Amino acid sequence: MKTRLRVLRAEKEWSQADLADAVGVTRQCINAVETGKYEPGLDLAFKIARIFGKNVEEVFLYEESEISFKRQ
Amino acid sequence: MTTPSKPQSPKQQRKNTLGVFYVLVFLAIGTFTFAVRASHAAQEALIALGIVLTGGGIWSFLRFLRVADTHQRLVNHEATSFAFVASLLLTLVVGLLQRFGFLSGASLLIPALMVALWSIGLILFSWRYQE
Numbered sequence: 001m002k003t004r005l006r007v008l009r010a011e012k013e014w015s016q017a018d019l020a021d022a023v024g025v026t027r028q029c030i031n032a033v034e035t036g037k038y039e040p041g042l043d044l045a046f047k048i049a050r051i052f053g054k055n056v057e058e059v060f061l062y063e064e065s066e067i068s069f070k071r072q
Numbered sequence: 073m074t075t076p077s078k079p080q081s082p083k084q085q086r087k088n089t090l091g092v093f094y095v096l097v098f099l100a101i102g103t104f105t106f107a108v109r110a111s112h113a114a115q116e117a118l119i120a121l122g123i124v125l126t127g128g129g130i131w132s133f134l135r136f137l138r139v140a141d142t143h144q145r146l147v148n149h150e151a152t153s154f155a156f157v158a159s160l161l162l163t164l165v166v167g168l169l170q171r172f173g174f175l176s177g178a179s180l181l182i183p184a185l186m187v188a189l190w191s192i193g194l195i196l197f198s199w200r201y202q203e
Contacts, residue, residue: 024082029143032201041142 002061006034008052023047082139089139093132100125101184147201151193158189
């Protein structure tokens, strides 16, 4: 799964800590999501998307190859 | 520059509960250690105090898990697994050494060792998710 989180955050000029406080998680969590080391749960994904006024799919990109791999 | 609205930051709450957990656990370990060496009259009171402190430690740990976010819970889960396996191995080694007459009374250190290993696990697995 890829994320546009870093880009969206930069557009708003928010630090990782600002976003972390807004969605109620640690800065380390936001960092791990941005670097792709941690995939957020639905709850956090929706919270992040709402903060940016976007849909989940506009923030987190689920690649087709992952879907076809899981269907096999 | 705009900043997102801050509803309720549980950051301080997490730090506090973790701090309370460490204080209570180490006080409980200290109390139990003193209880072993205390006179019979003081022993019962110290053991009762140790049990209360242990209960407080468990309560603060559960509270920490409740306020922790999903990422912290994952790190905590990995750290707990690490501490469990490491403690198991060390307990086996200590047990074996005690059979041969070494390290008498070392079992008192096992709870402290488990907390120390859990803390090391938290640090190690937190690093894993950093850039």
